[in-house]
Amino acid sequence: MWPAALASSELQAAIAGATHYEQRMLRLFGIPESTIATTLREAERSVEGLDRLEVTTCLRRGEVEVVVRHEPESEPAYERLAALIAERHPRALFSTDGSLVDDQVAELVQGLRLAVAESCTGGLMAARLTERAGASAYFVAGLVTYSDAAKAALLGVDASLIERHGAVSPEVADAMALGALERAQADVSVAITGVAGPGGGSEAKPVGYVCLSVVRADGEPLTTLARDLRLPGDRAEIRDRSTTMGMHLLRALLRGEDAPL
Numbered sequence: 001m002w003p004a005a006l007a008s009s010e011l012q013a014a015i016a017g018a019t020h021y022e023q024r025m026l027r028l029f030g031i032p033e034s035t036i037a038t039t040l041r042e043a044e045r046s047v048e049g050l051d052r053l054e055v056t057t058c059l060r061r062g063e064v065e066v067v068v069r070h071e072p073e074s075e076p077a078y079e080r081l082a083a084l085i086a087e088r089h090p091r092a093l094f095s096t097d098g099s100l101v102d103d104q105v106a107e108l109v110q111g112l113r114l115a116v117a118e119s120c121t122g123g124l125m126a127a128r129l130t131e132r133a134g135a136s137a138y139f140v141a142g143l144v145t146y147s148d149a150a151k152a153a154l155l156g157v158d159a160s161l162i163e164r165h166g167a168v169s170p171e172v173a174d175a176m177a178l179g180a181l182e183r184a185q186a187d188v189s190v191a192i193t194g195v196a197g198p199g200g201g202s203e204a205k206p207v208g209y210v211c212l213s214v215v216r217a218d219g220e221p222l223t224t225l226a227r228d229l230r231l232p233g234d235r236a237e238i239r240d241r242s243t244t245m246g247m248h249l250l251r252a253l254l255r256g257e258d259a260p261l
Contacts, residue, residue: 025098026066029248030261033059039088049077062241101247108254109138115184116142117155117176120194125243141184155179168193170228173211181215190214190246196235210242214249225249225259
């Protein structure tokens, strides 16, 4: 019924004069939405034709999306805006074609063997990495080592290391990543350990404190990127944002870049 309605002469006549709009999306990571708001205020002063663009921003999964709709003749104004954003946020801007970091990682990891070691995320990182069809070409194994004993038994993390630094620490995250790399005979691994809450936090390691490590076996010494940071939100948001941070660390490692902001 709907295809027939679309093809009807009455509807075609009604929409004949409709304006065509282009839609473009930029994605950024590592900066708050307020920072993009500041850049857009600067664009009001410096980007000719900005008033011809419909610009919206949205914070989603810890990333900032900038969506721009415009008529085809306003493409030069969009290009000027995109250039300004790229100039002001070169490290944060990771997608100029709307592609997700998940898409980029899936492409970058082709030909490699990938393993995951998780604690606070409870398998969410592995689930995210295997969402796309064809993940079996690169994903080898995911180990959820929630307890200290499991970290020692399944990943070979030294119990004395956990005792000295705590299960949520950069040192243990590095050891988890190395253990996953070795146990799964992988080329690349990512590890996450943190305090997802709502309880379990302390003054030194509050709720939202997360440690991540990614390792690539491409020679000696191994290539490693790591971050420890405090993420905002409730338990579900902290766990989800931890996987986003893991994705961006993987992307940076596979591209030979520094850790994201």
